[in-house]
Amino acid sequence: MAVNRGWQIYCRQQASKWALVLALLAKHVLVTESFSVTTDTPQVSVKEGAAADLHCQYSADFGLxxxxxxxxxxxxxxWYVYYDGKITDSYKGRVDFSALALHFKKTVPADDGNYFCQVTGDGGSHAGEAKVTLVVQVPPDTPHASIPTSVTTGSEVTLRCMESVGQPPSTYKWLRNNLFMPEDPKSNQAYLNSSYTIDPKAGTLNFKSVSKSDSGEYACQAGNGVGTPKTSSPVVHMEVYDTNVGGIVAGVIVALLILAFIGIGLWFAYRKGYIGRNNKPKVIYSQPPPDEMDDGDFKQKSSFVV
Incomplete structure (x- = not known):
């Protein structure tokens, strides 16, 4: 009899504990689900031109x-995509709304960004929102490469590659003589004498101290995992000289231009008579007075004035 009574007391104690646990769990569920707004599509990634659905769920206590x-x-x-019970003008015909989702019939690059589903209930006293990120994938365009044609041995040189169409943003690779260059030159026997660094995100190829062995034909490639990577065109030959050949050529050109301007100036001055012509004495002929002229005998007299 004592055993049964003890067992009953134990069962009651355990039942009380479980009742308390269940009450706490129920309270937690009610608190977390009360006026909540969620999404099961926190990030949606589609290719340009494809459809996209942005989901939004909210708890029943919001009512209508x-x-x-x-x-x-x-x-x-x-700006708003859906407001006051209707799709805004810039999205009409391309986007549909339902109670649980925003549907894009055909995405464009400008749709890329963050969307917030904002829910308000009970006369505005309760509100919540859920964020959905839409990524519209766009293949890269042909990149533009900025590559010098001649540089001096030992100088620091930076080659640049850029394209701005691809979404997500492109990363870049560099090619020399039609072969991809490793990001770490020490990892490849052919580049052990090079002292360069590659920044795949910025698209730069930087030589801290360029050497003769760095001469070659260079190009860059842009890719973002969407479509086919694009390579710059045409390739550019970069020659590394022991002296500043580019500076010498530029100096010669400047000297020739200066000589040409001097020649044109001298020719113009000569044409205007400022230089190059001898000043000859002017001869003025004057007619003698009538009384000095004999009748029937005309003699010309002239005087010279210098």
């Missing part, structure tokens, strides 16, 4: 809430 979708660009500017 007001739902709005707002777009935020990377530069901070923002």
């Amino acid at each position: 809430p007001r739902v709005e979708w707002k777009y935020f660009r990377a530069d901070g500017s923002n």
Whole structure:
């Protein structure tokens, strides 16, 4: 009898503990689910031109809430996509709204950015929002490569590669003589004498101290995992000289231009008579007075004035 009574007391104690645990769990669920807004698509990534669905779910305690979708660009500017129960003008015909999602029929690069599903209920006293990031994948354009044609041995030289169309942003590789250059020159026997660094994100190839062995034909390639990577064209031959050949050539050209201007100036001065012509004495002929002229005998008299 004592055993049964003890067992009953133990069971009651355990039941009380479990009841308390369940009550705490129920309270936690109610708190976390009360007026909550969530999404099961925190990031949506599609190729340019494809459809996209941005999901938004909210708890039942909102009742019949007001739902709005707002777009935020990377530069901070923002505007509504769905507002006051309708799609805004700039998205009409291309975007549809439902209670659980915002549907893009055909995405364009300008759609890339962050979207916020904003839910307001109970006369505005309760509100919540969920963020969805839309990534519109765009293949890269042909990159532009900035490569010098002649440099001096031992100088620091930076080659640059850039394209601005691809989404997500492109990363870059460099080619010399139609072969990809390793990011670490020490990892390849052919580049052990080079002292360069490659920044794949910035698209730069920097030589701290360029050497004769760095001469060659250079090009760069841009890729972002979307479509086919693009290579700059045409390739550019960079020659490394022991002396500043480029500076010498530029100096010769400047000297020739100066000589040409001097020649033109001298020719112009000569044509205007400022230089190069001898000043000859002017001869003025004067007619003698009538009384000095004999009748029937005309003699010309002249005087010279210098």
